[in-house]
Amino acid sequence: MATTAAAEAIPAAPALIDELVAANRILYDQGVVDGFGHISVRHDKTEGHFLLARSMAPGLVTSADIMEFDAEGNPLDAAGRTPYLERFIHSEIYKTRPEVQAVVHSHSPSVIPFGVVATPLQPIYHMSSFLGAGVPVFEIRDSGGPATDMLVRNPALGAALARALGDRPVALLRGHGNVVVGGSIREVVFRAVYTEVNARLAAEALRLGEGRMVFLNDQEAAAATQTNRAQIGRAWDLWKAKALGIAR
Amino acid sequence: MATTAAAEAIPAAPALIDELVAANRILYDQGVVDGFGHISVRHDKTEGHFLLARSMAPGLVTSADIMEFDAEGNPLDAAGRTPYLERFIHSEIYKTRPEVQAVVHSHSPSVIPFGVVATPLQPIYHMSSFLGAGVPVFEIRDSGGPATDMLVRNPALGAALARALGDRPVALLRGHGNVVVGGSIREVVFRAVYTEVNARLAAEALRLGEGRMVFLNDQEAAAATQTNRAQIGRAWDLWKAKALGIAR
Amino acid sequence: MATTAAAEAIPAAPALIDELVAANRILYDQGVVDGFGHISVRHDKTEGHFLLARSMAPGLVTSADIMEFDAEGNPLDAAGRTPYLERFIHSEIYKTRPEVQAVVHSHSPSVIPFGVVATPLQPIYHMSSFLGAGVPVFEIRDSGGPATDMLVRNPALGAALARALGDRPVALLRGHGNVVVGGSIREVVFRAVYTEVNARLAAEALRLGEGRMVFLNDQEAAAATQTNRAQIGRAWDLWKAKALGIAR
Amino acid sequence: MATTAAAEAIPAAPALIDELVAANRILYDQGVVDGFGHISVRHDKTEGHFLLARSMAPGLVTSADIMEFDAEGNPLDAAGRTPYLERFIHSEIYKTRPEVQAVVHSHSPSVIPFGVVATPLQPIYHMSSFLGAGVPVFEIRDSGGPATDMLVRNPALGAALARALGDRPVALLRGHGNVVVGGSIREVVFRAVYTEVNARLAAEALRLGEGRMVFLNDQEAAAATQTNRAQIGRAWDLWKAKALGIAR
Numbered sequence: 001m002a003t004t005a006a007a008e009a010i011p012a013a014p015a016l017i018d019e020l021v022a023a024n025r026i027l028y029d030q031g032v033v034d035g036f037g038h039i040s041v042r043h044d045k046t047e048g049h050f051l052l053a054r055s056m057a058p059g060l061v062t063s064a065d066i067m068e069f070d071a072e073g074n075p076l077d078a079a080g081r082t083p084y085l086e087r088f089i090h091s092e093i094y095k096t097r098p099e100v101q102a103v104v105h106s107h108s109p110s111v112i113p114f115g116v117v118a119t120p121l122q123p124i125y126h127m128s129s130f131l132g133a134g135v136p137v138f139e140i141r142d143s144g145g146p147a148t149d150m151l152v153r154n155p156a157l158g159a160a161l162a163r164a165l166g167d168r169p170v171a172l173l174r175g176h177g178n179v180v181v182g183g184s185i186r187e188v189v190f191r192a193v194y195t196e197v198n199a200r201l202a203a204e205a206l207r208l209g210e211g212r213m214v215f216l217n218d219q220e221a222a223a224a225t226q227t228n229r230a231q232i233g234r235a236w237d238l239w240k241a242k243a244l245g246i247a248r
Numbered sequence: 249m250a251t252t253a254a255a256e257a258i259p260a261a262p263a264l265i266d267e268l269v270a271a272n273r274i275l276y277d278q279g280v281v282d283g284f285g286h287i288s289v290r291h292d293k294t295e296g297h298f299l300l301a302r303s304m305a306p307g308l309v310t311s312a313d314i315m316e317f318d319a320e321g322n323p324l325d326a327a328g329r330t331p332y333l334e335r336f337i338h339s340e341i342y343k344t345r346p347e348v349q350a351v352v353h354s355h356s357p358s359v360i361p362f363g364v365v366a367t368p369l370q371p372i373y374h375m376s377s378f379l380g381a382g383v384p385v386f387e388i389r390d391s392g393g394p395a396t397d398m399l400v401r402n403p404a405l406g407a408a409l410a411r412a413l414g415d416r417p418v419a420l421l422r423g424h425g426n427v428v429v430g431g432s433i434r435e436v437v438f439r440a441v442y443t444e445v446n447a448r449l450a451a452e453a454l455r456l457g458e459g460r461m462v463f464l465n466d467q468e469a470a471a472a473t474q475t476n477r478a479q480i481g482r483a484w485d486l487w488k489a490k491a492l493g494i495a496r
Numbered sequence: 497m498a499t500t501a502a503a504e505a506i507p508a509a510p511a512l513i514d515e516l517v518a519a520n521r522i523l524y525d526q527g528v529v530d531g532f533g534h535i536s537v538r539h540d541k542t543e544g545h546f547l548l549a550r551s552m553a554p555g556l557v558t559s560a561d562i563m564e565f566d567a568e569g570n571p572l573d574a575a576g577r578t579p580y581l582e583r584f585i586h587s588e589i590y591k592t593r594p595e596v597q598a599v600v601h602s603h604s605p606s607v608i609p610f611g612v613v614a615t616p617l618q619p620i621y622h623m624s625s626f627l628g629a630g631v632p633v634f635e636i637r638d639s640g641g642p643a644t645d646m647l648v649r650n651p652a653l654g655a656a657l658a659r660a661l662g663d664r665p666v667a668l669l670r671g672h673g674n675v676v677v678g679g680s681i682r683e684v685v686f687r688a689v690y691t692e693v694n695a696r697l698a699a700e701a702l703r704l705g706e707g708r709m710v711f712l713n714d715q716e717a718a719a720a721t722q723t724n725r726a727q728i729g730r731a732w733d734l735w736k737a738k739a740l741g742i743a744r
Numbered sequence: 745m746a747t748t749a750a751a752e753a754i755p756a757a758p759a760l761i762d763e764l765v766a767a768n769r770i771l772y773d774q775g776v777v778d779g780f781g782h783i784s785v786r787h788d789k790t791e792g793h794f795l796l797a798r799s800m801a802p803g804l805v806t807s808a809d810i811m812e813f814d815a816e817g818n819p820l821d822a823a824g825r826t827p828y829l830e831r832f833i834h835s836e837i838y839k840t841r842p843e844v845q846a847v848v849h850s851h852s853p854s855v856i857p858f859g860v861v862a863t864p865l866q867p868i869y870h871m872s873s874f875l876g877a878g879v880p881v882f883e884i885r886d887s888g889g890p891a892t893d894m895l896v897r898n899p900a901l902g903a904a905l906a907r908a909l910g911d912r913p914v915a916l917l918r919g920h921g922n923v924v925v926g927g928s929i930r931e932v933v934f935r936a937v938y939t940e941v942n943a944r945l946a947a948e949a950l951r952l953g954e955g956r957m958v959f960l961n962d963q964e965a966a967a968a969t970q971t972n973r974a975q976i977g978r979a980w981d982l983w984k985a986k987a988l989g990i991a992r
Contacts, residue, residue, distance in 0.1 A: 028982075036975070056981070057981060060985060085971075113948045113952050116868060116953070116957045117949055117956065119953065124361070125423045125424055126399070127284070147963035150870035150960070151870070151971060176870055200357070201361055203948060203952055204358075205365055209364070213361070214365075216398070223395060223396060224397045234283050235284070236283075238282070241308060372612060373672055374645065449608045453609035455699075455703060457613030457614065457615065460614070462612045462613075463671070464646070465642060471644060471646075472647075479532070484531075485552070485556065486555055490555075620857070621894070621920055621921070622894035696853070697857055700854075701860050703951060704857050704950065709861050710860045710861075716893070716894055716919070719891060730779050731780070
């Protein structure tokens with residue numbers, strides 16, 4: 001309630017905050033995050049700023065937990081709320097990817113193994129076609145040395161991760177998790193969920209095919225990604241109803 | 249509510265629509281479909297027509313979402329409701345399979361890997377004995393070329409899929425999902441669920457046996473399929489009670 | 497309500513029927529049975545008779561669904577209720593195993609793969625130590641020929657299964673499921689649940705160890721089985737509370 | 745209610761008992777324990793004593809079930825309550841590890857396979873970095889001979905297990921389960937949950953990488969463990985809300 005130095009903060013639209021809260025709950029309900037992981041969205045009124053929950057389990061987030069951050073990852077009106085240590089994942093990606101509107105960082109369980117082996121993560125089916133752009137693995141030792149605590153805990157590590165991500169939608173963090181970006185909250189949630197599903201199904205297919213399987217080719221991946229853009233709402237409606245206990 | 253050009257539509261029996269709604273919920277509750285996938289049934293009053301929900305998550309379908317389609321997959325009384333892009337899976341199969349009364353298309357997760365490897369899907373036990381008829385894999389590149397968005401989005405692709413399916417109960421769609429047909433809503437739901445279970449168990453057995461395992465032989469598969477016809481209600485009653493929250 | 501020719505039936509103790517109903521619900525809730533599978537117990541008042549639900553999903557069974565059968569598997573007071581086709585699994589095992597008080601037949605999912613490969617099911621830990629007695633696989637082709645519907649649908653097949661089981665607590669049915677016996681409803685439920693858990697964990701260990709793993713030896717298996725007899729109530733209380741929605 | 749010889753028992757703080765009850769429920773809800781397994785905490789008022797539930801399923805424990813034990817594992821005020829057979833796991837570890845405040849023993853399912861194969865359990869990601877200290881396997885045959893019932897049922901076996909554990913946070917018990925220690929109830933619960941998660945993910949990665957994968961190195965493991973100490977509350981709040989049905 002008490003205002004701090006950053007009294008100039010302009011409130012984001014309540015509907016945007018509600019959508020971000022719903023996204024937090026969905027990511028937990030769909031098994032993408034457990035007590036850890038986070039999702040941010042660009043502020044709709046202040047260029048360069050973004051919205052992100054205080055440091056807490058995504059499954060318990062409410063609108064009162066949503067904080068505003070500036071382009072460097074500094075909280076504007078903390079009001080006693082502790083920010084996530086890894087908010088620089090978000091700030092540094094927003095700096096280099098103007099078209100990105102939302103970012104998810106998670107320890108999505110089925111994806112973790114792909115971050116520690118040589119086998120690349122590729123799209124097994126059209127739902128995860130966005131992976132066809134390639135999925136780089138960020139090795140924190142390259143920029144942070146051999147003795148980090150694995151966290152992207154400062155702007156330099158955030159920038160290194162953003163470089164590894166490049167212009168792609170997903171990057172894996174070795175021994176840690178992954179980061180997913182999208183053009184909206186709904187798109188990034190869709191991608192985070194299907195990255196997890198794809199990892200589970202592709203691992204299964206690689207075992208069944210003893211390493212040999214047919215992935216989507218580049219053209220199929222691009223075409224399916226284009227088609228899926230108009231279909232995201234179908235999954236979002238279901239996931240939101242389930243996570244918020246609205247329907248069924 | 250408003251009627252369109254197709255004012256001659258004769259309403260289907262409410263009990264049939266209720267059964268189709270229940271089937272949508274069951275397929276979601278049993279993990280056969282997520283936000284995507286669909287189930288249709290032949291119209292009980294109009295030859296060649298079929299019933300299918302509007303484009304939405306099956307788990308949220310209610311009777312108001314059920315639309316009628318003609319034999320070419322055109323909606324009769326859309327009333328602002330958007331049809332599924334892939335309704336031609338249904339229309340084209342109904343054209344070539346007069347005995348089929350209901351069709352399920354899903355991205356049933358355990359089945360996806362079998363669509364992208366050389367290992368065929370075969371029946372590990374009597375519950376999935378209907379797979380003994382053989383499970384073809386539909387490669388969309390053969391008819392749609394190397395750059396589709398993977399969707400069966402027009403009658404030509406639907407007809408190609410129907411040809412691949414032939415006279416069998418199940419076909420896999422490479423990099424996409426599968427299609428299951430049956431003599432009733434209950435039978436197609438039963439088959440869709442046990443196709444998923446069979447894929448999970450057969451993959452496990454193939455690993456355990458390092459590729460060697462005993463499947464049902466043709467005679468066992470045929471005899472068990474005959475027996476199961478009278479047992480489907482036992483599973484349906486449970487699944488319906490669970491999906492609709494009636495019992496327990 | 498109406499009595500039939502078998503008017504001489506003496507009602508079983510209500511507490512025994514309640515226990516059998518609870519066992520049906522537990523087996524469903526713990527994932528041992530789905531819409532199929534069944535559990536019986538010896539009648540407490542009539543030598544050679546046993547109690548078993550009518551043909552229905554175990555998860556929906558109530559006391560009104562419990563029927564009485566004679567030693568040959570004939571229902572005493574069907575009153576319009578349809579018996580399970582495979583009741584002869586129960587009748588024939590009770591004939592040859594006087595110490596057995598309860599029998600479970602299921603398609604317990606993790607166990608199915610062990611019935612179709614050469615790898616034997618062995619106890620990975622003390623909870624499933626009863627498997628140390630050896631787990632035979634019943635091949636129905638040996639007694640029923642190559643064209644059965646896989647069901648133990650008559651006394652002859654039931655007797656063949658009982659012979660395969662011998663004096664052991666568990667037998668697998670190739671391409672079908674398994675049968676578990678015990679000295680009480682609680683013991684057979686305990687064994688059915690831990691047979692399923694053991695199959696899942698042993699399959700995982702066999703993969704991890706590339707076929708090499710340490711199982712319980714015969715002495716350990718026997719000693720742990722003796723100890724577990726006094727511990728079964730701990731699991732039963734939890735499972736019952738969960739399945740019947742009593743606690744938490 | 746009735747007091748016994750040990751009338752000198754000083755009650756532990758109610759908040760500590762509540763925390764221990766919550767921990768019991770969380771371990772069940774997170775799948776670390778089923779009907780078996782237990783968690784203890786050092787008594788906050790009496791040096792050398794500890795608190796542990798009576799012999800029952802952790803998921804059903806209430807404050808009335810918490811008993812006090814002396815340093816030798818003898819109950820102080822049993823009042824008719826039966827203690828766990830394996831309370832000596834707790835008493836003997838507390839004797840040799842003064843810094844340990846809480847102990848979990850479980851049959852955590854994904855961990856069981858690592859206890860029976862040669863492959864060591866190592867940390868795949870930062871959440872389970874505490875495993876970087878090494879995870880010994882306790883072979884009960886070494887101290888108990890070839891014919892035990894697998895239980896750590898006396899002080900001598902408890903002491904042997906404590907020696908195998910040494911100064912590490914986790915030890916596996918071959919053919920049985922594992923033991924986890926921590927500096928608080930919350931830390932030991934955190935470690936027990938992520939030991940289970942790590943086992944599942946590492947097994948998957950070892951398959952995917954055909955035995956080759958990158959684990960955290962010693963420096964990363966140590967640094968991440970230090971960082972995680974301040975983050976445990978985030979998971980605890982979620983798990984407690986879920987297990988006790990407080991939120992969502």
